[in-house]
Amino acid sequence: MSSEAAQRFQRLLDRVAASIRFEIYAVGGAPVAWRSIRKGTLLATNVPDDFRTRYIENREYERDPLIVVLRAASRPVRTADIRAAAEAEPALMPNFVAIGEALGTAVVAVPLRFRGRLGGGVIFRRREPEFTDAEVEYLELVAPALHLAALDLPAAAPTNDLTARERECLAWTSVGKTAWEIGSILGISEHTAVAHLNAAVRKLGAASRAHAVAEALRRGLIE
Template identity: 65%
Template sequence: MSGLEPPVSIRSDAPTEAETRFLKLVGRLSIDVPFDVYAISVAPACGRGGGSGRLLADNLPEDYRRRYLEHRDFERDPVMLASRAGRLPVRTAEVRAVAEADPELMPCFAAAVAALGPAVLAIPLRFRNRLSGDVVFRRRGAEFSDAEVGYCELAAPALLLAATELPVAGPPDDLTPRERECLAWTSVGKTAWEIGSILGISEHTAVAHLNGAVRKLRAVSRAQAVAEALRRGLID
């Protein structure tokens, strides 16, 4: 719908066994509960996400996903704020109420509605009283029914578990030399404008290389991408 990827899409030409297993789970769920978009994230200080959390799997439109991560919209996303504040599934009305209570959240809310659809269902998952992650669904059709919410609530733990088994990142060769250079300069505090000046490229091009590295490393920010690249030995 509207240019969105199918809800069983993973960005891989040759899915691994873990990716195939995840795709089957998402595909089965989408038959019983139609949705256009899914996003699965691990909460801060849980799993591989470390202290800043991690987006594990999604089929968000690429341009929306890039803006969302680059602008750190996850810090002011009313869906995340509403979901992580409680234990019960969160639907559109609760998300809208959170956004309307703080004018600074409305741009993020409006952008998501326009790009992803108005109907939203977010399921917070907790383990031993601690938030372990979120599973979010959106669609352009009707609001999610009580039966659909219950079905998704049952399926969410399996989806999160399967998503945590997906590869954190591709092999080192997946990062281009320019992406590594830009990350390396970011690691010493350089801005995109400064990186562009150093490398003789435009600021826009530097941002594009950084965005590519963030996406490939499945990070939620440049800082997290730098940390992951350092951990993997992709940059010094």
């Protein structure tokens, strides 16, 4: 990341903060072919590291009603929309409550769609009060600019180095090998291959092995 890119993103974020109070932000990416953004990439966020790591390791995004609603949305998602999704699916309610307590219950999540497909999202949170209609309209206008500026930033997920074996396992996964096949090729057990792959997924802040492969390719960790 160039210092110029970081300064450009921060200036834009500061302008938003000067107009609307928020405590937490997250800018996420999904497939955008011309910029090579992989599905689920976290581009920029100030979510505390410990919360983010736990959220990814425990795959809490699979039970996060905000993510569930955002994936299908074409307009800004607000707290009431997220609460309604949690109430409709009781399994989502614990995460709705826990995430709200940790990061703030007032939410605006702006989906960004490119040619009809979800290309990313920008999320703002605060403790209280709820965002007003005028604030939501403003955030919907600035979200695309924040997302564009964030494309020049490195992923905000944990950046622990991969071991040589983890890189090997990811490289073989990238050409379609299963964990059993990787174990046979490398002379290790299938269980050990799975452990290396899971560690790589965790370290890269990925949502799946496929996502980890994509992220490792993006960072130049494998060829």
